[in-house]
Amino acid sequence: MEKKSFTFEEIKQKLVNYCVYQDRCHTEVEQKMKEFLLINEAKEEILLYLMKENFLNEERYTRSYIRGKFYIKHWGRNKIKTNLKQKQVSEKLIKICLDEIFEDDYIKIIRKIYEDYFSRQSGLQEYQRKSKTIKYLMSRGFEYESILQVIND
Structure with missing residues (x-):
């Protein structure tokens, strides 16, 4: 399948929209970036921009993930932790954010x-x-x- 080419700014905007639609973790954004032919420097620049502008915020993502999986899907802590680890969220951050569950x-x-x-x-x-x-x-x-x-x- 032929990959459509976009300018750097278009790609950056697409990734902003991707993060605005719902909270994302770094792994998901990096996965999404693979759809575009980007050199490493460009990937870094976009990631830094997304973090600086608070479109990409690992703690916010983790907290909202925990709330959703517990209060909506009724998952227990172990299943939530395992799934977050698969998304490469740090053990330390998971531990801190589990206070979302009363x-x-x-x-x-x-x-x-x-x-x-x-x-x-x-x-x-x-x-x-x-x-x-x-x-x-x-x-x-x-x-x-x-x-x-x-x-x-």
């Missing part, structure tokens, strides 16, 4: 998912329903300790 909300979500999923398990012994539900919550990224805390309340 502990009370975390426990409430675990309780809600637990009750919903548990009640849908039929024709099984109590302990089977319980263990299936725990496995399900862990697959959504919730920590075993947090799940037990909810069950034993």
Whole structure:
């Protein structure tokens, strides 16, 4: 497929629009840049511009990612951390930004998912329903300790 050529300014504007549409991390922007034939100096210049003008802000991205995945998708901390690490967000930044999730909300979500999923398990012994539900919550990224805390309340 023939790559359409753009001027440096057009490419820069396309990447600004890409970041304005929704928060992005560095990895996503670098991935997007591969669509354009850019020399390394040009890539650097665009990245610096995006950061300087606050179109690209790793902390803002991480915070909004965490809020979305938890409050909308109901992912647990482990799944969120794993996915952010795949996007090359630093462990330190992830740790700082996890304060976006309030502990009370975390426990409430675990309780809600637990009750919903548990009640849908039929024709099984109590302990089977319980263990299936725990496995399900862990697959959504919730920590075993947090799940037990909810069950034993």
